Amino acid sequence: MPLLEILGLFLAGFATGAVNAVAGGGTFISFGALTLAGAPAISANATSSITQFPGYVTSTLAYWGDIRRMWRGALVLVLVSLAGSLVGALILLSLDNPQFRALVPWLLLAATALFAAGPWLKPRAVHAQEAKAGKGIAAPLLQFLTAIYGGFFGAGMGIMMLATLGLSQGGEYHRLNALKNLLATTIALVAIVVFVAGGVVDWPSALAMIPGVALGGWSGVFAARRLPEIYMRGFVITIGLLLAAYYFITR
Incomplete structure (x- = not known):
């Protein structure tokens, strides 16, 4: 891999980590x-x-104290996430690159719209009676569908999950965010195992990006305290729309 390409991927990884730390959407x-x-x-x-x-x-580790207090209730959603992510990742591997590339601009548009709507999709606090009602079939079903999407593509998954958990679960934001992080880790882990087994991971590119992602995530914490989120969200939305346009033009 040329040195310039390694540097470019490292910088893209840095931007990914920083954007995720401030507003999400680094994918x-x-x-x-x-x-x-x-x-x-x-x-x-x-x-x-x-x-x-x-x-x-x-x-997930940052929220481990919260997760330990609710792990019994989260177990069903973890198992559902395992199954959904496996289905989504296998669907992806069943496609060839031209088929998936034809879907990419539509997926990017949907994920960009979801990201743009993020501030209006934040979970609301629900009363105990509503939370009890949400422990039926709705929560596992919504999580299964979200996990399929996460295993298949993943951009905007966190926002989608916060929205669906807010509809089906009780508790305040940080509880839901802790649950979201646990489930996102589960979904990503299953998808990665399937992708590695399928031999579709570009390891040289991944190794070039991961240090940048880690450094960008650490640096992004400082940016998050100084830069209004609206600017970062606007940047991510612009990137999403430009990428969608690129794929529409070149497909």
């Missing part, structure tokens, strides 16, 4: 950088999942 940058570097669409998607995984793990 748009990592996926776009990998495809522009020449990775086939399926490989770019799988490799992007690899680069995001360390962030999912550290976010």
Whole structure:
């Protein structure tokens, strides 16, 4: 791999980590950088999942105290997430690159719209009676569908999950965010195992990006305290729309 390409992927990884720390949506940058570097669409998607995984793990560990208090209730959703992510990842591997590439602009548009709607999809606090009602079939069903999407593509998955958990679960934001991080880690782990077994991961590109993602995530914490989120959200939405337009033009 040329040194300039390694540097470009590292910088894209840095931007991915920083954007995720401030507003989320870094997958748009990592996926776009990998495809522009020449990775086939399926490989770019799988490799992007690899680069995001360390962030999912550290976010889960940060909420470990909250997770320990609700692990029994979360177990069903974890099992559902395992199954849904497996289905989504296997669907992805059943496609060839031209088929998946034809879907990419539509997936990017949907994920960009979901990301743009994020501030209006934040989970609301629900009363105990509503929370009890949400422990039926609705929560596992919604999580299964979200996990299929996460295993298949993943961009915007966190926002989608916060929205669905807010509809089906009780509790305040940080409880739901802790649950979301645990489930996102589960979904990503299963998808990564399937992608690695399927031989579709571009390891040189992943190794070039991961240090940048880690450094960008650490630096993004400082940016998050100084930069209004609206600017970062606008940047991510612009990237998503430009990538969608690129794929529409070149498909």
